[in-house]
Amino acid sequence: MTLSEYRRLIDETDAQLVALLNQRAELVIAIARLKHAQGLPVRIPAREDEVLTQVTAHNTGPLDHQAMRRLFEQIIAESRRLEHHILGTSEDSPPKS
Numbered sequence: 001m002t003l004s005e006y007r008r009l010i011d012e013t014d015a016q017l018v019a020l021l022n023q024r025a026e027l028v029i030a031i032a033r034l035k036h037a038q039g040l041p042v043r044i045p046a047r048e049d050e051v052l053t054q055v056t057a058h059n060t061g062p063l064d065h066q067a068m069r070r071l072f073e074q075i076i077a078e079s080r081r082l083e084h085h086i087l088g089t090s091e092d093s094p095p096k097s
């Protein structure tokens with residue numbers, strides 16, 4: 001395959017990643033509203049650990065577990081940011097009652 005053909009495949013893969021990340025973000029928004037209604041905080045460290053454990057369990061490379069973990073730590077951080085944006089809260093404040 002040529003360089004431009006590989007780059008075309010990268011572009012298509014990136015488009016799929018963008019769609020999947022936004023699909024995940026829609027789920028995060030739904031969860032944010034449910035947690036807010038139940039008086040739960042945005043950040044649930046035990047759940048974040050579970051997500052990261054599952055991600056590395058599914059990972060078969062060539063990205064190593066640490067690389068995948070760093071990527072998902074960033075995704076989770078952006079998810080929390082989105083939740084706060086949707087709820088009108090800040091990272092430092094406790095959940096609104």
Ligand SMILES: C=C(O[C@@H]1C=C(C(=O)O)C=C[C@H]1O)C(=O)O
Nearest residue numbers: 031042043044047048051076079
């Ligand atoms: C989406 C949630 O909210 C936060 C974001 C998480 C994520 O992006 O996976 C996990 C836990 C929470 O800190 C959740 O509680 O499930």
